[in-house]
Amino acid sequence: MSADPIVQLKQLLFFIHSLEENEWDELAAIWQPFTAKRKTILTHAGETEKYLYFVTDGVQRVFYHDEYDREATIAFSYPPSFTGVADSFLMQTASRCFVETLTPSSFLRTTYAQLDELMHEYHNIEHLIRLATNTAFAGVLERMIEIQCYSAEEKFRTLLKRSPHILNLIPHKYIANYMGVDATNFSKLLAKVRI
């Protein structure tokens, strides 16, 4: 029996940085529950990301897709974590990416306007967001190294270490796309790595 979404959110946020009770009360008040069916586009490329999503159920991906049909899955998200197009959200600029649900999904979400107001009012909340952004940034650099240096097999093993259940949660074509391999090579990898 999983905990109340707002409790899960508090756990994740306090793991990053603790807030005073009154600060938490204000922050807790700005989130709304939201659900979406499978294959719902939450954010389109070109839009400004309005929401920060806290995932409580399901798997989603942030991906790039252009007019030349090039597609890159940037990241997967599943509980308990945040999703949305981070740079577009934080800077309130046009997103280059899409966010879509890969399974039926549930979230708590808040808007930039509401979070920004709290960040202005409470230095501690701004501090929390800065620390969370630092971690996300470090993750991006780590992924850049992975993309440029790792073999397909190493990428796969790294993904499975981070997200062991992913093979049974989403269609493998998205995992293959994340790793930059085609479906046939992916199934060979799957056979090799799982033995």
Place this chain on the structure above:
Amino acid sequence: MRYTSTELLNKLYAQTEKHIDKAISVWQTTPGAIFNHSAAAGKWSAAQCLEHLNSYSRYYLPAIEKALQAAQKPPAGIFKSGWLGNYFFQLMLTDSAGNARKKMKSPKDHRPPDTLNGVGGLTEFISQLEKLGTLLTLAQQVNLNELKVPVSIAPFIKLKLGDTFLFYTAHIQRHVLQADRALQAAGAINKQSATF
């Protein structure tokens, strides 16, 4: 037969979600040998069942999408099936044990080849189901009685969109159950012959 349009679409959507879920959580990690195993001469493997379904999806999903784009009237509360559409739908149904009520030979164009490439069929099947889910959602905004879809094996026959969804999803259900039986048979045989 009369259906409440939204209830019908919701039911078919839920059925589709069940199939996607099974394909993702079970079939994707089923070994290829089991997926391609034929229990007896003339019996299809699970892979052949999916390829058969894929061959229909390649026609019907674009055809349904084209029909949706032609929508002009708002949704109707009630969908009334046509007699031919209902006939095709009844042909596809299975009994409570999941066996086909009426056995049929599949049309020549939709007979799967004897040898299949390993994983492509399942990948395509999952993509087709994702697409179907999206179309069923879009269909909530259109009139299921008004829009027509030509039948693949006889394009001069046009069925109501609601009937097309009904028989197309019943066809999927029929062969998903058949694929399950093929996997069970293959799994049982695999257990017997495994020497670890």
